[in-house]
């Protein structure tokens with residue numbers, strides 16, 4: 001099993017876009033700065049969607065510019081389409097990720113594009129990335145969303161996910177990630193799908209899992225991913241965000257619990273857990289109405305806890 005893991009904090013994007021409250025720009029900056037100082041090396045800081053659709057993300061360009069000034073941090077944004085990619089490149093992101101819904105019904109309902117239209121959009125973005133000069137070329141990844149099941153279609157064909165992953169690679173993306181957008185995944189399914197997709201596109205082209213903890217299986221799914229060689233996991237501080245399809249459920253897997261599990265297992269995350277736990281105060285203070293999840297923050301660290309040696 002891998003000796004080190006990258007944790008990609010997605011709370012400022014996935015968490016904040018899922019709640020109604022709009023976090024003030026200065027609070028976002030304080031959150032991102034504090035997490036970077038705790039050792040988080042990759043943060044998805046926002047989304048280049050039209051502000052009319054998601055006012056929570058209206059300040060993304062400003063947040064990217066700020067995050068770029070922080071040392072040792074890869075700055076990631078979500079992009080919905082070519083126009084979003086142009087804005088992300090202009091802002092100078094290190095990495096951008098486009099969600100590609102494996103459920104065609106979900107794709108049509110969400111972004112009004114069927115699978116061929118999405119693949120054409122992905123190819124146009126890959127071409128745009130390739131046309132940039134070397135220093136300005138962001139890493140371009142496709143997130144295979146609703147890969148483990150869809151709230152409209154129900155189960156999604158695993159063969160179809162593998163086929164679409166291959167088509168996305170052929171369109172020119174650097175790698176794909178697997179996303180349990182709906183919190184449907186179980187560990188056996190994670191094992192099966194990671195194996196199948198790596199088998200089709202190459203073992204070094206699927207490195208990231210994006211998991212939600214909707215049904216409490218988030219960390220079990222991480223374990224399944226680790227055993228199949230996954231090295232990057234998306235997580236959200238305090239599990240911020242919830243789920244629009246399951247009222248009362250938590251959002252992404254909780255960064256604090258994920259760091260605790262990995263470090264306790266001797267897998268290096270580069271993150272100082274004491275510092276990370278203090279970051280919650282920033283989020284709680286600016287979003288007093290939002291529930292924050294996580295067991296480790298409530299229970300504290302076990303006596304004698306030692307973090308993994310770097």
Ligand code: ZN
Pocket residue numbers: 014180181210212252
């Ligand atoms: Zn998500």
